[in-house]
Amino acid sequence: MAPPRTYRCEAITLSHTPLGEADLLVTMYTRDQGKVRAVGKGARRSTSKLMGHLEPLTIVKLSLAHGRNMDVISQAEVVDGFATLKGDLTAIAKGQYLAELVGGFGAEESANPGLFQLMIDTLRAVAANPQSDTPLRFFELHLLQVSGLSPELYQCVECRVELEPGAHRFSPNVGGTLCLECSPDDAHLRPLSLRALKILRHFDRSNIYEACNIAIDDELAEELKSLLLTTVSYWLGKEIRSNSFLERLHNESLSEV
Amino acid sequence: MTQDNVPGAAPSLSRLVQELNRLPGIGPKSAQRLAYYIIRLPDEEATALADAVTAAKQNIIFCEHCQNLTDASPCSICSDPRRDQTIVCVVEEPLDILALERTRSYRGLYHVLHGVISPINGIGPDQIKLKELFSRLAQPDLVELVVATNPTLEGEATAMYIRRHQGREDLRVTHLARGLPVGGSLEYSDETTLSRAFQGRQEL
Ligand SMILES: [Zn+2]
Ligand SMILES: [Zn+2]
Numbered sequence: 069m070a071p072p073r074t075y076r077c078e079a080i081t082l083s084h085t086p087l088g089e090a091d092l093l094v095t096m097y098t099r100d101q102g103k104v105r106a107v108g109k110g111a112r113r114s115t116s117k118l119m120g121h122l123e124p125l126t127i128v129k130l131s132l133a134h135g136r137n138m139d140v141i142s143q144a145e146v147v148d149g150f151a152t153l154k155g156d157l158t159a160i161a162k163g164q165y166l167a168e169l170v171g172g173f174g175a176e177e178s179a180n181p182g183l184f185q186l187m188i189d190t191l192r193a194v195a196a197n198p199q200s201d202t203p204l205r206f207f208e209l210h211l212l213q214v215s216g217l218s219p220e221l222y223q224c225v226e227c228r229v230e231l232e233p234g235a236h237r238f239s240p241n242v243g244g245t246l247c248l249e250c251s252p253d254d255a256h257l258r259p260l261s262l263r264a265l266k267i268l269r270h271f272d273r274s275n276i277y278e279a280c281n282i283a284i285d286d287e288l289a290e291e292l293k294s295l296l297l298t299t300v301s302y303w304l305g306k307e308i309r310s311n312s313f314l315e316r317l318h319n320e321s322l323s324e325v
Numbered sequence: 326m327t328q329d330n331v332p333g334a335a336p337s338l339s340r341l342v343q344e345l346n347r348l349p350g351i352g353p354k355s356a357q358r359l360a361y362y363i364i365r366l367p368d369e370e371a372t373a374l375a376d377a378v379t380a381a382k383q384n385i386i387f388c389e390h391c392q393n394l395t396d397a398s399p400c401s402i403c404s405d406p407r408r409d410q411t412i413v414c415v416v417e418e419p420l421d422i423l424a425l426e427r428t429r430s431y432r433g434l435y436h437v438l439h440g441v442i443s444p445i446n447g448i449g450p451d452q453i454k455l456k457e458l459f460s461r462l463a464q465p466d467l468v469e470l471v472v473a474t475n476p477t478l479e480g481e482a483t484a485m486y487i488r489r490h491q492g493r494e495d496l497r498v499t500h501l502a503r504g505l506p507v508g509g510s511l512e513y514s515d516e517t518t519l520s521r522a523f524q525g526r527q528e529l
């Protein structure tokens with residue numbers, strides 16, 4: 069029998085569930101293989117050399133062996149454990165939200181280095197400012213883009229007219245902005261303020277550090293959140309579960325002020 | 326795992342295999358082995374097993390104070406006058422109490438959450454026994470809360486949530502020391518464990 073083929077990869081861990089007596093089934097997003105589910109044998113034993121290396125939201129370098137059903141993690145080395153992020157409850161909740169979306173949009177056996185990098189950049193931005201929601205909004209727009217679902221932000225998706233400064237509409241399901249004249253059948257239409265459109269275009273053209281430097285007031289933040297969340301969950305095809313805990317923390321922080 | 330259409334497998338045996346296969350840590354192979362073992366048991370032993378399952382399911386309730394599984398509420402720990410009533414230790418699961426009791430180094434009370442906050446699995450603060458914990462904390466004779474959730478991401482997040490929401494300024498809130506496992510090694514420890522072990526160093 070040929071020895072099992074092993075490979076190395078860099079990954080961000082998304083979640084894990086216990087498997088059997090002491091194993092761990094780890095879901096991660098790798099730079100070169102897309103989403104991978106692999107088994108950490110004995111990883112739940114306190115003496116395992118994998119212990120602690122496979123916690124969610126950790127950048128790890130792994131050695132894996134192809135197994136019959138699932139790949140098996142033979143070695144793990146932590147590159148970045150995001151210790152600062154993990155010291156803040158809101159930041160953890162945001163990280164879990166990002167992990168759910170990367171797990172939902174990332175495909176197995178299909179590399180998407182842009183998505184891998186987006187996840188890592190966003191986790192760093194969240195760690196730098198846990199209270200700001202801007203990193204999440206930037207992430208949602210760019211998640212759609214790296215997944216090939218870029219919403220149109222410059223023309224009307226129906227008549228292709230360049231959008232003039234003013235109020236417009238946005239449709240998550242027909243692919244972006246619409247002028248006030250066009251109403252395609254079965255488009256879910258939402259109003260879109262000029263301020264929100266400008267922010268979306270700014271996000272589109274910037275990196276996350278530039279995007280996070282812009283001031284966004286509460287009203288605008290709510291409009292962007294509603295628009296991007298609706299679009300992302302439309303493409304995900306289901307509700308984003310981890311959002312309800314995030315909303316709860318958000319509402320609690322509002323009531324404390 | 327459906328066994329329905331396996332030729333040669335009796336339907337009632339398949340049903341037993343399927344039910345066993347649902348148990349945590351029991352794969353299809355183990356489920357088959359267990360099912361055949363049970364079938365070969367003397368009648369009275371098999372009946373005793375079935376009765377134990379039914380009785381446990383019917384009699385086990387949550388202790389009204391600590392939420393641990395018990396035959397009678399309050400449970401034996403909560404109703405023991407020798408236990409220190411001023412300290413409550415919060416754990417994720419009933420099995421964690423057994424582990425802590427084996428150490429014989431803790432003589433206070435417990436509170437079982439029956440899970441951790443796990444947003445990705447749709448488990449929020451209302452799905453675990455947090456409301457019950459917070460209402461217990463109103464008792465003024467309680468002076469310390471030991472949060473003994475697991476040192477995992479979700480366990481830590483749940484601990485932070487408890488600290489933020491416990492609502493009593495005079496309550497001492499502690500958590501178990503983080504550090505190197507006995508029998509572990511520095512070389513294979515992750516950075517978080519090592520840095521916490523370093524922070525928690527003690528006089529030799
Ligand atoms: Zn148009
Ligand atoms: Zn009790």
